[in-house]
Amino acid sequence: MSAPPARDATQRRASALVLDRVTRRYAGNADPSVDAVSLSVAPGELVALVGASGSGKTTTLRIAAGYEIPDSGRVMLTDESGATRDITHESPQRRGFGMVFQHYALFPHMNVESNVAFGLEARGVGKRERLERARDALAGVGLGEKAGRQVQALSGGEQQRVALARALVISPRVLLLDEPLSNLDPTLRQTMRDELRATLRRSGVTALFVTHDQEDAFAVADRIAMLSRGRLLQVGTPEELYHSPTTREVAEFVGRASLLPAEQMSDGVWVTVGRVSLAAPARVAGEPASAANARDLVAVLRPESLALVDDDEQPAWEGRVVGRRFAGGHNVYQVRLESGATVEVMGNGFGAPEGEVVRVRLSGQPLAVVPA
Amino acid sequence: MMRAARLRRPPGGWAVAWTAFLLLALLLWSVVYPNAAIIVGSFERGLGDWRDFMASPADREALYGTVVVSIGSVIGALLVGVPLAFLLTRTEFRGRRVLSGVATLPAALPPLVGVLAFLFLYGESGVVTRAVQHVLGLKEAPWTFTGLSAVIFVHAYTMYVYVFLFVSAGLERYDTTLDEAAAGLGASRALALRRVTLPLLTPSLAGAMVLVFMSALGSFSAPYIFGGGARVLATQILVSKLNGALGLAYVETTVLAVTAVIALLVLRRLQGSRRYTVAGKGRATRATLRSRVTRVLLPPLAIALVVLLVLPHAMVILVSFARDGAWTTQVLPPEYTLDNYRRLGTEASLWRPITNSVSMSAIATAANALVCFAIAYVVVLTRAPGKRAIALLAQLPWAIPATAIALGLAATFDRNDPAELRVLLVGTFWILPLAYFIRNIPLVTSAVEGSLRQMDPTLEDAARGLGASRWLALRRVVLPAARPGLVAGTMLAGVAAVGEFVASVVLYTHANRPISVEILSQIRNTAFGTAAAYSVLLIVLVLIITVGARWLEGRFIAGEGVPSANQSQ
Numbered sequence: 001m002s003a004p005p006a007r008d009a010t011q012r013r014a015s016a017l018v019l020d021r022v023t024r025r026y027a028g029n030a031d032p033s034v035d036a037v038s039l040s041v042a043p044g045e046l047v048a049l050v051g052a053s054g055s056g057k058t059t060t061l062r063i064a065a066g067y068e069i070p071d072s073g074r075v076m077l078t079d080e081s082g083a084t085r086d087i088t089h090e091s092p093q094r095r096g097f098g099m100v101f102q103h104y105a106l107f108p109h110m111n112v113e114s115n116v117a118f119g120l121e122a123r124g125v126g127k128r129e130r131l132e133r134a135r136d137a138l139a140g141v142g143l144g145e146k147a148g149r150q151v152q153a154l155s156g157g158e159q160q161r162v163a164l165a166r167a168l169v170i171s172p173r174v175l176l177l178d179e180p181l182s183n184l185d186p187t188l189r190q191t192m193r194d195e196l197r198a199t200l201r202r203s204g205v206t207a208l209f210v211t212h213d214q215e216d217a218f219a220v221a222d223r224i225a226m227l228s229r230g231r232l233l234q235v236g237t238p239e240e241l242y243h244s245p246t247t248r249e250v251a252e253f254v255g256r257a258s259l260l261p262a263e264q265m266s267d268g269v270w271v272t273v274g275r276v277s278l279a280a281p282a283r284v285a286g287e288p289a290s291a292a293n294a295r296d297l298v299a300v301l302r303p304e305s306l307a308l309v310d311d312d313e314q315p316a317w318e319g320r321v322v323g324r325r326f327a328g329g330h331n332v333y334q335v336r337l338e339s340g341a342t343v344e345v346m347g348n349g350f351g352a353p354e355g356e357v358v359r360v361r362l363s364g365q366p367l368a369v370v371p372a
Numbered sequence: 373m374m375r376a377a378r379l380r381r382p383p384g385g386w387a388v389a390w391t392a393f394l395l396l397a398l399l400l401w402s403v404v405y406p407n408a409a410i411i412v413g414s415f416e417r418g419l420g421d422w423r424d425f426m427a428s429p430a431d432r433e434a435l436y437g438t439v440v441v442s443i444g445s446v447i448g449a450l451l452v453g454v455p456l457a458f459l460l461t462r463t464e465f466r467g468r469r470v471l472s473g474v475a476t477l478p479a480a481l482p483p484l485v486g487v488l489a490f491l492f493l494y495g496e497s498g499v500v501t502r503a504v505q506h507v508l509g510l511k512e513a514p515w516t517f518t519g520l521s522a523v524i525f526v527h528a529y530t531m532y533v534y535v536f537l538f539v540s541a542g543l544e545r546y547d548t549t550l551d552e553a554a555a556g557l558g559a560s561r562a563l564a565l566r567r568v569t570l571p572l573l574t575p576s577l578a579g580a581m582v583l584v585f586m587s588a589l590g591s592f593s594a595p596y597i598f599g600g601g602a603r604v605l606a607t608q609i610l611v612s613k614l615n616g617a618l619g620l621a622y623v624e625t626t627v628l629a630v631t632a633v634i635a636l637l638v639l640r641r642l643q644g645s646r647r648y649t650v651a652g653k654g655r656a657t658r659a660t661l662r663s664r665v666t667r668v669l670l671p672p673l674a675i676a677l678v679v680l681l682v683l684p685h686a687m688v689i690l691v692s693f694a695r696d697g698a699w700t701t702q703v704l705p706p707e708y709t710l711d712n713y714r715r716l717g718t719e720a721s722l723w724r725p726i727t728n729s730v731s732m733s734a735i736a737t738a739a740n741a742l743v744c745f746a747i748a749y750v751v752v753l754t755r756a757p758g759k760r761a762i763a764l765l766a767q768l769p770w771a772i773p774a775t776a777i778a779l780g781l782a783a784t785f786d787r788n789d790p791a792e793l794r795v796l797l798v799g800t801f802w803i804l805p806l807a808y809f810i811r812n813i814p815l816v817t818s819a820v821e822g823s824l825r826q827m828d829p830t831l832e833d834a835a836r837g838l839g840a841s842r843w844l845a846l847r848r849v850v851l852p853a854a855r856p857g858l859v860a861g862t863m864l865a866g867v868a869a870v871g872e873f874v875a876s877v878v879l880y881t882h883a884n885r886p887i888s889v890e891i892l893s894q895i896r897n898t899a900f901g902t903a904a905a906y907s908v909l910l911i912v913l914v915l916i917i918t919v920g921a922r923w924l925e926g927r928f929i930a931g932e933g934v935p936s937a938n939q940s941q
């Protein structure tokens with residue numbers, strides 16, 4: 001078996017990865033784990049696969065890595081030479097990808113530098129050179145002085161960085177990361193997110209990473225692909241997913257949202273609570289609503305789509321403050337409306353104690369409307 | 373903390389200290405003393421016996437044979453056990469379930485019975501031998517199943533089970549994402565196996581190698597029956613003893629025991645130095661074999677393996693119905709009868725070994741349960757003085773081949789001499805239960821210790837803090853915690869004792885001969901049918917003990933209202 005050549009990071013062109021309608025069905029499960037998922041990752045792009053557990057995101061990643069072979073569909077790679085080929089059935093050994101596993105899968109019987117050097121060892125790089133490059137890679141993730149340590153003596157964050165260095169030192173065509181941040185404690189997680197993005201950006205590698213945490217995805221990814229029950233719901237930049245979700249699931253998963261029944265008219269979206277209907281411009285994603293399905297729509301109300309008002313000149317919804325949280329610079333209020341629905345409202349400078357009756361109005365920002 | 377006031381009270385209290393003292397005394401007397409007597413006995417004529425040993429070509433050959441058999445058995449067991457473990461834990465193919473069901477069968481044969489089965493199958497007049505001869509139209513048997521290679525074959529056939537079980541367990545715990553990581557980094561299968569998988573399986577492999585090496589080193593029945601002209605130390609000891617060269621037998625025993633202890637220490641070091649905790653969840657992936665060649669070849673291969681593994685049991689059962697003396701040159705026994713079984717029940721001299729084996733193993737095992745529970749309790753849960761020595765001595769019989777233990781007992785308890793703490797046991801009923809008891813101390817102690825170590829040690833303190841006496845805490849807290857290990861260990865000890873052969877053949881008298889020794893003498897009289905009937909009976913006894921222990925454990929669990937997996941099915 002010929003190992004993929006170790007390439008020089010400086011003069012390498014990033015590769016592109018395309019999943020074309022890949023489907024994977026496990027014996028005994030009625031529904032496919034991954035159902036006709038198509039996704040492309042451009043050279044140097046960082047794409048996050050998000051979704052709840054069981055949504056098929058890890059299986060999709062394992063198909064990209066070659067640990068799973070899809071029942072149908074293709075995996076295509078455009079490599080550094082610019083040639084595109086079908087790698088659906090190519091073994092992981094030959095793909096030349098890097099992978100960071102959820103539990104890092106560091107070899108417990110090797111020290112830190114031997115772990116990092118292992119991929120170079122597999123490529124037949126001489127001992128002296130591979131250790132040198134491993135130490136460089138470790139320095140790149142800020143672990144230069146830990147090269148001789150046993151991996152078991154490292155903290156979780158350090159292990160994560162060793163796993164990253166091990167995957168990057170082979171100059172992978174594509175870097176795949178399976179929940180790389182999920183094993184870290186919350187404080188460390190914040191820091192590691194920024195470091196991860198910085199490291200990936202610096203290396204210029206094409207990367208696909210799986211996370212169940214939307215904040216991870218927002219902080220690291222250029223684009224986000226959301227999966228649910230094996231299907232790809234939407235792909236887009238974080239802004240697109242936040243402001244223009246195409247389905248209710250995406251709207252609920254990405255950011256905070258209150259969903260209220262809505263009607264779409266020619267002049268915008270009308271959201272009715274009790275007897276009061278309020279209108280806002282619509283940011284319609286997907287197919288425009290027709291008269292037939294107009295009743296089955298919900299408006300996606302982000303906290304900043306709503307505002308608390310103290311005048312009673314214009315129509316507004318009345319509600320009672322049932323909770324509030326401080327969101328750095330402003331309060332977000334949970335307001336229980338007359339209809340029984342609870343919405344989150346950004347409280348720009350507005351002070352209201354819990355239990356107080358307040359008036360809520362649409363802030364005028366365009367609203368996303370999705371099928372109910 | 374109150375040190376001055378308690379100055380004279382030993383840690384843990386007087387009751388524990390006395391128990392520890394008694395256990396230590398018992399172990400010194402039954403384990404250390406006989407073995408020390410052997411070593412001392414080997415110098416009774418100065419260095420004379422050692423010089424004889426060095427000069428004797430037979431002994432040099434025996435030492436060589438022992439080393440060859442031990443190493444060969446380890447290699448053979450690894451060659452069979454490792455691939456089988458990988459195949460059955462890592463892959464999915466038709467027939468896998470059946471094969472894993474029978475993969476441990478060879479270990480279920482009592483030692484002598486296994487050897488007997490091989491004799492019936494592959495010996496000069498064995499069924500397989502005759503069948504091959506018949507099919508090929510040969511004048512003579514296609515092979516002579518004797519010598520060191522035959523012994524190694526038999527050992528590999530029966531002892532691969534240790535390797536299989538250890539490596540399977542290691543693979544179950546193994547985090548397969550490590551292999552995926554290696555593959556993803558570009559490593560070929562061979563490199564991943566060499567640099568990642570095997571190094572991480574080293575503790576399992578070393579553990580299994582210790583067991584195989586020690587078993588092969590002390591193995592007696594296979595070399596005794598298949599050795600032919602080849603010698604090993606374990607059998608040579610008996611030869612020297614029967615020839616009246618006791619001093620030489622002592623030297624041989626010392627050499628064998630020392631070899632065993634050195635091997636144990638070396639392999640333990642290997643085992644201990646390579647132990648890692650593998651973090652993370654292992655994905656239990658069973659690869660479905662994709663390649664057409666393996667898909668076509670594996671099922672028939674699996675069937676062949678199953679047949680090969682079931683054959684010994686089937687053969688013993690078949691021969692147990694063969695009329696004694698009628699089976700001469702035919703491939704299969706020509707005449708069948710129930711007489712063999714009928715005679716076991718009706719003839720007093722044939723019934724005697726059965727009552728002997730049952731009563732001697734019952735006595736020994738009961739003593740094991742009591743003493744080993746006490747040892748484990750003192751070692752795990754108390755700070756009694758001398759507990760380290762107790763723990764060490766309790767493991768010692770494991771390192772000493774059974775022949776050596778038996779000879780030690782024969783050398784020590786051959787006369788009444790209160791001044792030297794000697795009691796006359798040789799030639800009495802009690803020598804065999806004592807031998808069984810000593811051999812099984814490590815087994816039962818380890819099992820109980822395992823259970824007690826899983827118990828939260830503060831539980832006993834909690835019970836005593838609630839006002840329970842030490843006795844009540846022992847009965848209501850410690851004993852229930854120890855029970856799984858106690859039941860399992862006692863069961864295994866019972867199984868080992870009821871079929872014990874190696875120590876028995878050195879120490880038995882006509883009056884207390886156990887089943888295994890009777891099987892041997894029936895074979896010598898070419899009464900194969902009777903020998904096989906005894907063997908089947910022995911297998912049935914083993915089954916009764918195993919099923920009985922499971923039932924007992926199930927009843928305990930049911931009695932405490934804890935739902936057991938078995939009941940819900």
